[in-house]
Amino acid sequence: MKTIETYLFDFDGTLVDSHDSLVEVFHGAYASVGVDVPEGYVLRLMRIPLIQGYEELGAPMTQEAMDIFEKNIRALLDAEFVLKLTKTYEDVLPALKKLKSKGKQLGIVTSNNVKHVKDVLRFLNFDEEMFDVIIGNDDTEKHKPNPEPIYKAMELLSLTDKSKICYVGDALDDKKAAINANVTPVLLDREGIYGSEDGIVITSLSEL
Helix, strand or coil: CCCCCEEEECCECCCEECHHHHHHHHHHHHHCCCCCCCCCCHHHHHHCCHHHHHHHCCCCCCHHHHHHHHHHHHHHHCCHHHHCCCEECCCHHHHHHHHHHCCCEEEEECCCCHHHHHHHHHHCCCCHHHCCEEECCCCCCCCCCCCHHHHHHHHHHCCCCHHHEEEEECCHHHHHHHHHHCCEEEEECCCCCCCCCCCEEECCHHHC
16 A cells, blocks of 8 residues: 555545444434334445435335435434534544655545535544545535546546555445546455455554
8 A cells, every 4th residue: 555645535434433323314314204224224324325225225216205305314414413423433533644644645535415524523523624625425426336426536636646546435335436436445344244355455544
């Protein structure tokens, strides 16, 4: 990883432990369209595109229902009690500070919305200036595993040499997005759930 100059990160499950907060978000939003989220299913919903989870759970596909669902997702993400359930991982800040001290560029590429990301960063006392770019789900028409969000980050950072960029995430769709964008994929597997995945697999950001 010595040649990497730009580190792009997924957000939920990678930089922040948002599982408990997203339990509230997903259960509340799906309840608003008459759908129960099975116990233990939130972790999967965190790691797949929103529309994929919506379809898997058999939520109503009418425009009215989808609008209600999206409205409630956004409202719950902005709720103070949800924000207070978000935590960070012990390895995150030391790893980011180490990379920054070496002159590396850092960015966030997430399927979450930028407002919520910035709210969480402030709540957890992150220095927002640590990140050179933050790309959220409102910034591109297509989302991971499509490479468009990574391309958008590259565009804003004026990056052209893909060999010097990596994308770090905790989901297989993160790895696929990196591969599709032709940047180095780094799969973060803190819990050892992925087994013998090919490529770079780490259990802590301290390994970067």
